Amino acid sequence: MALTQTRDPRGQILDDDASIALIDNPDSTEEIPTLDFGPYLDGRPGGREAVAAHLREITMTVGFFYLKNHGIPQSLIDAVFAESKRFHAIPLEKKAELSFVDTDGFKSGYIGFATEKRKVNVNIVADTKPNIYEQITVQREGAxxxxxxxxxxxFKETVNEYHRAIEKLARSFLPLWSTSLKLPLDFFDRWFVNPHLQLSLLHYPPQKEVGNRQYGIAPHTDNAMMTFLAQENIPGLAVRMPSGRWRAVDIVPGTLLVNTGNALVRWTNELYLSTKHRVINTSNVDRYSIPVFFGPQDDTVLEVLPPCKSEDQPSLYEPVTYGDLRRWYYNKPKT
Structure with a gap:
């Protein structure tokens, strides 16, 4: 199915210095909300409904939240960060032996500093320089x-254990999304038999220059259904808040930072958000973070869901498969 679209979830591309300065120098004090997963995970009476209602409110207004009581041991998160640092400390020539490959969406391997090509269809700031970070990416293996x-x-054992833990957590959100949209609890399950689950171990060196369209990761929206981000103790992420101004993201111990992506925007006809964000490491030490992107299998047709459209609110998007949306996102032709 070819990708056609009537609207674009990434928003207007910015090319004026004043707007870009707001991104580079975040000054918002608006709150990034916290979602307490405990009442749902613990099976408390009314817990699912209450958490789903809060999730709906957050995703309609901010699109980013701290997730507490998520059930993943801090010892496992610490272990994955230790493995990330161990990997990024090996000689560059050894990392280069694992050079990145993309086999029709199965992305795995190493990308070095300032080598990532700019993705035309996710740029928010025009003419940004190549990102300043390195990463190793792994996927959910199979087929x-x-x-x-x-x-x-x-390394493999620890990363896979964390990958499985995030998949379990991400799948537990599916009944919440169903509840938030007044759909059957198992409504989304059919599209997550073999989900897209991509983990990256990111390393950002200190960035000496702020401005001049240089970023650790340039401003963008994510393309999956959800992103689960583990942060350690070095800030650098900033997100666009409801006012239109940008806020620096605090490090909140014991939480994961979660945001929603373009797949959910299309499913909900823009009821739910995909919020712009970027990274600049202005500290004097290296920054490490671990995002995991969670989405449906590639043949899933993203069509506006019945509760999100009506005669008064027609579909803003043509149906598209998740695989084609991913190819569009990375500006790749359909194979």
Missing amino acids: GNINRWPELPG
Whole structure:
């Protein structure tokens, strides 16, 4: 199915210095909300309904939230950060042996500093410079697709354990999304038999220059249904708030930072948000973070859901498969 669209979830591309200065120098004091997952995970009476209602409110207004009581042990999160630092400390020539490959959406391997090509269809600021970060990316393996793993004892096992924990957490959100939209609890399950689950271990060196369209990661929206971000102790992320101004994201111990992406925007006819964000590491030390992107399988047709359209509110988007949306996102032709 070819990708056609009547609207664009990434928003207007900015090319004026005043707007870009707001992104580079965040000054908003608006609150990034916190979602307490405990009442739902613990099975408390009314917990699912209450958490789903709060999730709906957050996703309609901000699109980013701190998730507490998520059930993933801090010891496991710490272990994955330790493996990330261990990987990024090995010589560049060894990392380069795991150079990044993309086999029709199965993305795995290493991308070095300032080598990532700018993605035309996700740019928010025009003419940005190449991003200043390095990463190794792994996917949910299966159907003959195998990740490119470094020869570091324990690395694969630890990363896979965390990957599985995030998948379990992400799947537990599906009944909440259904509840928030007054759909059957299992409504989304059919599209997540073999979900898209992409984990990246990111390393940002200190960025000496702020401005001049240089970023750790340039302003963008995410394309999956949800992103689960583990942060350590170094800030650098900023997000666009409801006022239109940008806020620096605090580090809140014991939480994951979660945001919604373009897939959910299309499903809900823009009822739910995909919020712009960027990274600039202005500290004097290296920054590490671990995003995991969660979406449906590639053949899922993203069509505006019945509760989100009517005669007075027609569909803003043509139906498209998630695979084609991903190809559009990375400005890749359909294969």
